[in-house]
Amino acid sequence: MQTSIVIAGFGGQGVLFAGQLLAHAALDARKHVTWIPSYGPEMRGGTAHCTVIISDRPVGSPLARHPEIVLAMNQPSAVKYAPLIGLGGLLVVNTSLAEIPATRPDVRLIPVAANEVAEAAGDLRLANVVLLGALLATRPILPAPVVEKALERYLPERHRHLLDANRAAFRAGYASQDEQTRLAA
Amino acid sequence: MPPVLERPIENQTNNGSPVLEPVYCFPDSLRDVHTHYCPGCTHGTIHRLVAEVIDELGIRERTLMVAPVGCAVFAYEYFNLDSCEAAHGRAPAMATGLKRVLPDQIVFTYQGDGDLASIGTNEIIHAAARGEKITVIFVNNAVYGMTGGQMAPTSLPGQVTSSSPAGRNPAIQGHPIHIPEMLAGMPGVAYAVRRSVHSVAEIRKTKKAIRQAFQTQLDGLGLSIVEILSSCPTNWRMDPAGALDFIRDQMVPVFPLGDFKVIG
Amino acid sequence: MTIKLWKGNEAIAEAAVRAGADAYFGYPITPQTELLEYLSSRMPALGRVFLQAESEIGAIHMVYGAASAGKRAFTTSSSPGISLMQEGLSYIAASEVPCVLVDIMRGGPGLGNIQPSQADYFQMTRSAGHGDYHPLVLAPATVQEAVDLMSISFDLAFLYRHLVVLLADGILGQMMEPVEMPPLRTLEDQMPGWALTGAVGRPPRNITSLYLGAEQLEGLNLRLQAKLAQIAAYEQRWESYRTDDAEQLIVAFGTVGRIARSAVDQAREQGQRVGLFRPISLWPFPAQPLAQLSRHVDSILVVEMNAGQMREDVERIVGGPVHFLGRMGGMIPTPEEIVEALPMKPKAQVHRNGSNGAAPVKRIKERSYAPSA
Ligand SMILES: Cc1ncc(C[n+]2csc(CCOP(=O)(O)OP(=O)(O)O)c2C)c(N)n1
Numbered sequence: 134m135q136t137s138i139v140i141a142g143f144g145g146q147g148v149l150f151a152g153q154l155l156a157h158a159a160l161d162a163r164k165h166v167t168w169i170p171s172y173g174p175e176m177r178g179g180t181a182h183c184t185v186i187i188s189d190r191p192v193g194s195p196l197a198r199h200p201e202i203v204l205a206m207n208q209p210s211a212v213k214y215a216p217l218i219g220l221g222g223l224l225v226v227n228t229s230l231a232e233i234p235a236t237r238p239d240v241r242l243i244p245v246a247a248n249e250v251a252e253a254a255g256d257l258r259l260a261n262v263v264l265l266g267a268l269l270a271t272r273p274i275l276p277a278p279v280v281e282k283a284l285e286r287y288l289p290e291r292h293r294h295l296l297d298a299n300r301a302a303f304r305a306g307y308a309s310q311d312e313q314t315r316l317a318a
Numbered sequence: 319m320p321p322v323l324e325r326p327i328e329n330q331t332n333n334g335s336p337v338l339e340p341v342y343c344f345p346d347s348l349r350d351v352h353t354h355y356c357p358g359c360t361h362g363t364i365h366r367l368v369a370e371v372i373d374e375l376g377i378r379e380r381t382l383m384v385a386p387v388g389c390a391v392f393a394y395e396y397f398n399l400d401s402c403e404a405a406h407g408r409a410p411a412m413a414t415g416l417k418r419v420l421p422d423q424i425v426f427t428y429q430g431d432g433d434l435a436s437i438g439t440n441e442i443i444h445a446a447a448r449g450e451k452i453t454v455i456f457v458n459n460a461v462y463g464m465t466g467g468q469m470a471p472t473s474l475p476g477q478v479t480s481s482s483p484a485g486r487n488p489a490i491q492g493h494p495i496h497i498p499e500m501l502a503g504m505p506g507v508a509y510a511v512r513r514s515v516h517s518v519a520e521i522r523k524t525k526k527a528i529r530q531a532f533q534t535q536l537d538g539l540g541l542s543i544v545e546i547l548s549s550c551p552t553n554w555r556m557d558p559a560g561a562l563d564f565i566r567d568q569m570v571p572v573f574p575l576g577d578f579k580v581i582g
Numbered sequence: 583m584t585i586k587l588w589k590g591n592e593a594i595a596e597a598a599v600r601a602g603a604d605a606y607f608g609y610p611i612t613p614q615t616e617l618l619e620y621l622s623s624r625m626p627a628l629g630r631v632f633l634q635a636e637s638e639i640g641a642i643h644m645v646y647g648a649a650s651a652g653k654r655a656f657t658t659s660s661s662p663g664i665s666l667m668q669e670g671l672s673y674i675a676a677s678e679v680p681c682v683l684v685d686i687m688r689g690g691p692g693l694g695n696i697q698p699s700q701a702d703y704f705q706m707t708r709s710a711g712h713g714d715y716h717p718l719v720l721a722p723a724t725v726q727e728a729v730d731l732m733s734i735s736f737d738l739a740f741l742y743r744h745l746v747v748l749l750a751d752g753i754l755g756q757m758m759e760p761v762e763m764p765p766l767r768t769l770e771d772q773m774p775g776w777a778l779t780g781a782v783g784r785p786p787r788n789i790t791s792l793y794l795g796a797e798q799l800e801g802l803n804l805r806l807q808a809k810l811a812q813i814a815a816y817e818q819r820w821e822s823y824r825t826d827d828a829e830q831l832i833v834a835f836g837t838v839g840r841i842a843r844s845a846v847d848q849a850r851e852q853g854q855r856v857g858l859f860r861p862i863s864l865w866p867f868p869a870q871p872l873a874q875l876s877r878h879v880d881s882i883l884v885v886e887m888n889a890g891q892m893r894e895d896v897e898r899i900v901g902g903p904v905h906f907l908g909r910m911g912g913m914i915p916t917p918e919e920i921v922e923a924l925p926m927k928p929k930a931q932v933h934r935n936g937s938n939g940a941a942p943v944k945r946i947k948e949r950s951y952a953p954s955a
C-alpha cells in the first residue's frame with residue numbers, strides 16, 4: 134500500500150506544516166514516509182505545496198505525478214491539481230477560498246468550508262488542520278488519534294498556545310465529514 | 319502598483335476639452351510590469367528613483383545595467399534598459415568590461431550588500447582603484463534577502479538573523495562594513511555617499527544623489543557610488559511601516575547618512 | 583535508538599556534528615542554506631567553530647586552513663558555489679589535507695535555478711579543480727543514506743588525507759524522511775603527525791602545493807595516483823535492486839536512483855524483468871560489479887538529471903552504447919517516464935504491436951558488453 138498526498142495553497146496557510154504533521158503521524162504509525170516541499174524565494178506570498186508519500190515499503194520517488202489525494206486550500210491549487218489526481222482519487226477542497234472545480238467522475242470530491250469551520254473552532258488560521266480532519270474522516274489513511282497525538286508532539290514551540298484550538302479544528306474537520314460519511318454508508 | 323496615468327500623446331485635444339498636464343508618469347526606463355518584491359520592500363522605490371533619473375538625464379538609450387545576484391536578480395525585467403546579469407558579486411567586473419569597450423555608454427551596477435560587500439568586495443575595490451567610470455547603486459538592507467535573511471556584512475551588531483541566531487557579535491562575526499567611507503579614500507572614486515529611503519524627505523535626497531552619481535559618470539570623473547539604506551520587512555519579520563522605523567532608528571545610527579566624497 | 587523525521591539538509595549537518603566536525607565555513611546558497619543555518623547555532627553550542635565566509639572562495643580557503651591544523655573541517659554549497667571553490671579544492675587535494683565537501687546540486691549552467699539537478703557529476707568526479715586527481719565522491723539516495731555516508735566521510739578524508747564529496751541534490755536537501763541518527767562521537771584529541779600546531783620541540787612542518795622542480799611535482803603526482811588507485815580498490819560502493827533475474831537494467835544514482843526504484847517496481851508489476859544498479863560511490867565508480875551485471879542483461883537504460891554525464895562512464899564500462907533518459911534544468915524524471923523509456927516493452931504490448939519491441943532487443947544484443955578491465 135502506498136498513498137501520495139499533495140497539499141497546496143497560499144504561502145502562510147500552513148500547507149507545509151499540514152504535510153509535516155501527516156508525515157510525523159505516519160512515522161508514529163510505523164509507516165515509511167517522505168515529505169517534500171516546493172522551495173525557494175518564489176514561495177514568499179506566492180503559492181506553496183508539499184507532497185507526502187506514505188507507504189508500507191521504502192519510498193522510491195518522493196514526488197507523484199498523479200497523487201491519490203489532493204488538499205486544495207485555495208482556488209489556484211484546486212484548478213491546478215484537480216485534473217492531476219490519480220484514478221479513483223480524492224480531492225478535498227477549501228470552498229471558503231475556492232470554487233468547486235470540475236472533476237472526473239472517478240474522483241471523489243469533498244468540499245469543506247474550512248475557513249469558516251476553523252474560525253468557529255477558534256482560529257481562522259487552522260483551516261489546514263480542518264482539511265486534514267475532513268480527509269481522515271473520509272479516507273482513513275492513518276488513524277485519527279495518531280494524527281491528534283502528532284499534533285501534541287510536533288506543534289512548534291511558538292504555536293504551543295494554539296494546541297487546544299488545533300485539536301478542536303482537527304475534530305471539527307473530522308466531524309464535518311463524519312456525519313455525511315455515515316449517512317452515505 | 320502605484321496608479322498610472324497615461325502620458326498624453328498630444329498637448330492638444332481635437333474636441334476642445336481642456337489639455338491635461340501630466341503630474342505623474344510612469345518612467346520610460348521602467349517596464350509596466352508587476353515585480354516579485356515582497357510587500358513593503360523598498361527595492362521598488364529605488365528602481366523607480368534610478369529610472370526617473372535616467373529619464374530626466376535623457377540617457378535611457380545609452381544606459382546599460384548590470385543586475386546582481388540577490389533579490390534584485392530580476393531587475394533586468396523591470397528596467398526598460400539594455401542590461402545583463404552578473405555572477406554573484408562580479409557586477410563591477412562585468413561593468414568594467416562593458417564600459418571599457420563602450421566608453422561612451424553609461425554603465426551602472428545595482429547590487430545588494432551581500433553581493434557587493436561580501437562576495438564581491440574584491441571586484442568593487444578594484445573597480446574603484448582603477449577609477450572605472452561606472453555608477454554603483456548599492457542597496458543595503460542589512461541581510462541576505464533572497465536566500466532567506468542570513469547575516470550580511472552590513473548586519474547590525476546584535477542583529478538576529480537566520481545565520482546569526484544569537485545576534486551578530488562583532489567579536490566573532492566582525493563589524494558592519496562601511497563601503498562609501500572605505501571607497502572615499504581611493505583616488506579613483508569621484509562620488510561616494512550614503513542615503514536612505516525611509517521617509518519622503520530622504521527619498522527626495524536619495525534621488526538627488528543618484529542624479530549626481532550619474533552626472534559624475536557623464537562628466538567622466540571616476541567611479542560613483544550611492545549606498546541606500548533599504549528595508550526588508552520579510553526577513554526582519556516586521557510590518558512595512560515598522561521596517562522603515564527600523565532604518566531610521568537602528569540603521570542610520572550605524573550607517574550615518576552623508577557625503578564622503580564629492581568631486582565636481 | 584529513535585527514528586525521527588529529519589529534513590535532508592539539517593540531517594546532513596547534524597550527522598557532520600556527530601561525526602566530530604570541528605569547524606564549518608560556508609556561504610548561503612539555495613537549496614543548501616539550511617545546512618549553514620542549522621550549524622550557525624549547533625556548532626557554537628558545542629564550542630565548535632562556525633563562520634559565515636564572505637564567499638565560497640573564502641569558505642574553501644578557510645577550510646584549507648583549518649584542515650591544515652589537523653581539524654575536521656568542512657563546507658557545503660550548491661553548484662555555482664562549488665564552481666567558485668574549485669581553486670581551493672585543487673590546493674587541498676595537492677596538499678593532501680583531509681576535507682569534506684557537501685554539494686546539494688541545483689540546475690545549471692550559470693545562475694540556472696534552485697531546482698534539483700545532477701549536472702555536477704563531471705564537476706565533482708572529473709574536474710574538481712585543475713590538476714590530476716579525483717575526489718572521493720559519494721552519492722546518497724535517501725536522507726538516511728546521506729547521514730550514514732556523512733558519518734564516515736571525515737574518517738575517509740583522514741584515512742586517505744583526501745577530499746571527500748557528498749553529492750546530493752535539492753530534493754534530498756529539502757525533503758524530510760525518517761532517520762536514525764548515529765550517536766554523538768567523542769573523538770580523542772587526535773593530532774595527526776602532519777598537522778600545523780606550532781613547531782614546539784620539533785622541526786617545522788609545511789603544508790604546500792608548490793613543487794617548483796618538475797621531478798618533485800611528478801613525484802607528488804605519482805604519490806597522488808598511487809593513493810587514488812588504493813581508493814579505487816577499496817572504496818567502491820553500490821546497490822543492486824531486483825537484478826537477479828533482470829533482462830533490463832536501469833543505472834541511476836542519487837535521487838534518480840530512488841525514483842528508478844519505483845520504476846523497477848512498476849515495470850515488474852507489468853511483468854517486465856527489470857533491475858536497478860545504483861552506484862553510491864561515483865568516484866571510484868563501481869565498474870566491476872556493473873560490468874558483471876551487464877553480461878546478464880539484454881539492455882541498459884541510464885537515467886540522470888543531466889545530459890548524460892554518468893552515461894559516459896557506463897558506456898565505457900559495458901563497452902558499448904546504452905539507452906538514456908535525461909531531464910535537465912530542474913525537471914525530475916517520474917517513475918512512469920522511466921518505465922516508458924525502457925527499451926523492451928512488456929510482453930503483452932510486443933504481441934499487440936507486432937514488429938515494435940523486438941528491434942531494440944536485437945540492437946542491444948549486438949553490443950559488446952565486454953568490460954574494459
Ligand atoms: C556563487 C554563489 N553563491 C551564493 C549564491 C546564492 N545567493 C543568491 S542571492 C544571495 C544573497 C544576496 O544578498 P544581497 O546582496 O544582500 O541582496 P538582497 O537579496 O538582500 O537584495 C546569495 C548568497 C549564488 N547565487 N552564487
